[in-house]
Amino acid sequence: MVRAIEGRLVVATHNAGKLAEMRELLDHYGVKAVSAGELGLPEPEETGSTFLENSRLKALAAAEGSASPALADDSGLCVDALGGEPGIYSARWAGPDRDFAIGRAAVEEALRVAGAQAPFAAHFICVLTLAFPDGETSSFEGRVDGELVFPPRGSLVFGYDPIFLPEGLSKTFGEMTLEEKQAIPPDGSPALSHRARAFQAFAKACFGV
Incomplete structure (x- = not known):
């Protein structure tokens, strides 16, 4: 078990899609979440070379800036035929306005x-880091494998979801509701999305479930 979360939890993001997904997950544990964007905290420069490094620096910046525990996500799409790109630069591939249609x-x-020839093997990775104002951190990783499909499929658009088809399924993430994508199976089996899988590890460490 990691240290208990007391009071509010800052979700270290300015991304509305990520915030919605994290709030959906945290609501099940009665955790009040507020975003770094809502608090007016600046976005730190992501200078890390791995998802773990970037997740940790964002969590620490939010924890120190808010004087509250903070949870940060760093995630991205890794495509085998592109040597793992866009990877940690997934958001940057979407341009300065984070237009993921461009990405x-x-x-x-x-x-x-x-x-490259289809099928285009790819995977999503998410690393969540919980940080406290005193500098203590704990990190949790989730991964989901699949392949890319073109043209994009699904109107529930967030990031690269409409082009990602999870292994063994017939619907892209863009064709799933938020509840379907983020569901945490009660029997403890792996969740569907990379973020939900990372959250499962976080929840087990923080809440014992």
């Missing part, structure tokens, strides 16, 4: 230039 098109173009 999805950039991935498709990169695959074309690379001469």
